[in-house]
Amino acid sequence: xxxxxLANIMNHDLGNSIALLTRTPATLNALxxxxxxxxxxxxxxxxxxxxLDIVGHLIHCERTDWMPRAKWLLDFGESRPFGPFDRWGxxxxxxxxxxPKLLDEFAAIRAENLVELRAMNLRPEDLSRxxxxxxxxxxxxxxxxxxxxxxxxxxxHQMSRVMARQYREAVGPFRQYMGVMQCAAHGG
Amino acid sequence: xxxxxLANIMNHDLGNSIALLTRTPATLNALxxxxxxxxxxxxxxxxxxxxLDIVGHLIHCERTDWMPRAKWLLDFGESRPFGPFDRWGxxxxxxxxxxPKLLDEFAAIRAENLVELRAMNLRPEDLSRxxxxxxxxxxxxxxxxxxxxxxxxxxxHQMSRVMARQYREAVGPFRQYMGVMQCAAHGG
Numbered sequence: 001x002x003x004x005x006l007a008n009i010m011n012h013d014l015g016n017s018i019a020l021l022t023r024t025p026a027t028l029n030a031l032x033x034x035x036x037x038x039x040x041x042x043x044x045x046x047x048x049x050x051x052l053d054i055v056g057h058l059i060h061c062e063r064t065d066w067m068p069r070a071k072w073l074l075d076f077g078e079s080r081p082f083g084p085f086d087r088w089g090x091x092x093x094x095x096x097x098x099x100p101k102l103l104d105e106f107a108a109i110r111a112e113n114l115v116e117l118r119a120m121n122l123r124p125e126d127l128s129r130x131x132x133x134x135x136x137x138x139x140x141x142x143x144x145x146x147x148x149x150x151x152x153x154x155x156x157h158q159m160s161r162v163m164a165r166q167y168r169e170a171v172g173p174f175r176q177y178m179g180v181m182q183c184a185a186h187g188g
Numbered sequence: 189x190x191x192x193x194l195a196n197i198m199n200h201d202l203g204n205s206i207a208l209l210t211r212t213p214a215t216l217n218a219l220x221x222x223x224x225x226x227x228x229x230x231x232x233x234x235x236x237x238x239x240l241d242i243v244g245h246l247i248h249c250e251r252t253d254w255m256p257r258a259k260w261l262l263d264f265g266e267s268r269p270f271g272p273f274d275r276w277g278x279x280x281x282x283x284x285x286x287x288p289k290l291l292d293e294f295a296a297i298r299a300e301n302l303v304e305l306r307a308m309n310l311r312p313e314d315l316s317r318x319x320x321x322x323x324x325x326x327x328x329x330x331x332x333x334x335x336x337x338x339x340x341x342x343x344x345h346q347m348s349r350v351m352a353r354q355y356r357e358a359v360g361p362f363r364q365y366m367g368v369m370q371c372a373a374h375g376g
Binding site: 004005007008009011012016019020023026027029030031034035036039133136137139140142143144146147149150151153154156157158160161163164167169170171172173174176177178179180181183 | 192193195196197199200204207208211214215217218219222223224227321324325327328330331332334335337338339341342344345346348349351352355357358359360361362364365366367368369371
């Protein structure tokens with residue numbers, strides 16, 4: 001184990017990540033449920049995501065990314081890379097579904113995954129185990145689980161930007177005071 | 189009234205802004221209440237804000253910025269500029285208060301302000317009235333109220349970034365996939 005990996009593990013409090021992961025469905029409910037379609041279906045331009053797309057993506061990640069990869073890592077270590085992740089995989093799955101239904105789906109599958117994570121009773125020696133990411137190379141279980149939690153924050157950040165964009169004209173000269181209006185997407 | 193101001197008013201749905209303003213206290217409760225101090229007191233470096241500072245700032249704005257300025261605008265039009273806003277005014281007010289208390293204060297004062305806003309029964313001709321911002325110059329009531337709603341999103345954006353920063357090391361190589369980790373503060 002490299003010093004960098006060890007430092008990353010020392011920097012990671014799994015209990016805190018579980019706490020963050022637990023609260024995201026309620027955060028999204030408060031922020032989004034009941035908003036009119038014109039707010040939740042509009043995106044930032046071609047090949048960008050609406051709020052509805054982002055919730056669909058979070059569901060897709062619960063199904064195919066974080067927990068499946070955590071289990072894969074524990075089963076195969078670095079001997080077999082994780083399967084590829086389809087960044088547009090949510091499109092087919094969430095097509096035609098209204099946002100409240102997606103929020104319900106997200107809450108349900110997140111809760112299931114957290115039950116499973118807790119039941120794994122991970123010890124420090126598990127968290128230091130490595131798997132093989134198809135693009136990033138070796139990653140520890142600790143890094144993968146920390147990324148799961150940070151990924152929620154990444155997409156709350158993105159949603160607030162997508163929603164703020166809809167206020168770009170309405171706020172007039174106040175625009176220059178708002179960092180969110182200057183935020184380039186940084187690829188997500 | 190300029191064409192630009194008219195376009196900005198046409199772009200603004202006050203009902204939607206009220207809906208956004210109404211849901212922010214619940215969003216912050218879901219996102220923040222119960223997090224340990226080490227998460228809510230850490231900032232992005234010197235002269236930057238923690239999550240607790242941001243909630244304090246939102247309270248300070250409810251007290252001294254948006255609604256007081258809206259009333260000032262209706263009373264004085266462009267004849268007298270709004271008083272200056274103290275960007276660090278929350279520091280004294282929120283000093284030593286725990287986050288749950290600040291979240292309660294924010295929910296209470298936001299609710300009061302929204303009762304008052306609704307009672308003003310603003311008509312399109314009110315929304316097109318102008319006041320004088322001490323730095324930005326003339327602004328319409330519509331722009332001021334739209335900025336109030338967008339300002340919430342601006343600070344949800346900021347909070348998600350401040351919290352994600354705490355995961356910078358723990359996520360290891362996943363960092364490069366997360367736009368929030370690349371987000372410069374854009375001044376807020």
